[in-house]
Amino acid sequence: MTTIKCTSGQYRSRFRLIGLVLLVGLLTACGSDTSNGPILIKFPHVTAPGTPKGLAADRFKTLVEERMPGVVAVEVYPSGQLMNDDDSIDALAFGEVQMIAVSLSKLDRLTKKYQIFDLPFLFADLAAAERFQSGPAREELLGAVLDSGMRGVGFWHNGMKQFGGPVAIDSPEAAEGLKFRIMESDVLQAQIMQMGGNPQKMAFGEVYQALQT
Incomplete structure (x- = not known):
């Protein structure tokens, strides 16, 4: 297979949204030589295959390979098999992987714009979050890490924040x-x-x- 190359440099709580951003590396957009086989997209993540993120990653692989047979191949690496989230951010920027889906909080070191999603009581429910993420701020947020060699292509949700422990937290x-x-x-x-x-x-x-x- 040909890797992508570029010669240019619920107990439900309304406490806060647990958000994920789906990112692709800018090296992916530079074009690829497919003469030696399909373009390879490596997609690592840290959750198990049956989780929402795991299912979405597998669905992405299925759709891409169905719609572009022989042109693009997707390898999904669940459960941190290839690397953890922190390492995957650096790997994406350097073209070692081509797609990642990490928690928004993981990107604090690259941009402060995603910190808005960590604020408590900002969204009443997931529908409110989706309206915001599909609104006027969408492109600005997805492009917030362009200077780091990557771009957001969409937002995924992982439910609303909840606290769990051995004692009740009701205040x-x-x-x-x-x-x-x-x-x-x-x-x-x-x-x-x-x-x-x-x-x-x-x-x-x-x-x-x-x-x-």
């Missing part, structure tokens, strides 16, 4: 003194600290073990 005061696993988001960190909690930035794959200790 902000109930969070005082508790440790909370959060994604790598300064906005989320500030939220938990405002409630008196102790935020712990942690990769999803480390959460199960952390809960046991």
Whole structure:
């Protein structure tokens, strides 16, 4: 197969949206030589195949290969088999993979524009989030990482944020003194600290073990 080359450089809570952005590398848009076989799109992600993200990635592979048989081939790598989310962002920018779907919070180091989705009570439900993401701000948000060698092509949802733990959290005061696993988001960190909690930035794959200790 030919890789793409370029010679130019639910308990439902309305607390916050858990958003994902589907990104492609700009090297993908530079054209490819298909004389040695189909164009290869490597698509890694960190969730299991049966999860919403996993199912969507598999569906993407099916549709692309059905509609462009022999022209494009898609390899999906679930469950972090190829790399984690942080590594996949760098790999996309350098053309080592051609598509990723990462949590918006993972892109804080590249742009602050996605931090809006970490704000609490911004959207009443997923329908409200979808209206915003398909509105006037859509293209600006999808293009927010152009300078880093990638571009967003769409938003995926992973439900609304929820808290789970051994004790009930039915008020902000109930969070005082508790440790909370959060994604790598300064906005989320500030939220938990405002409630008196102790935020712990942690990769999803480390959460199960952390809960046991």
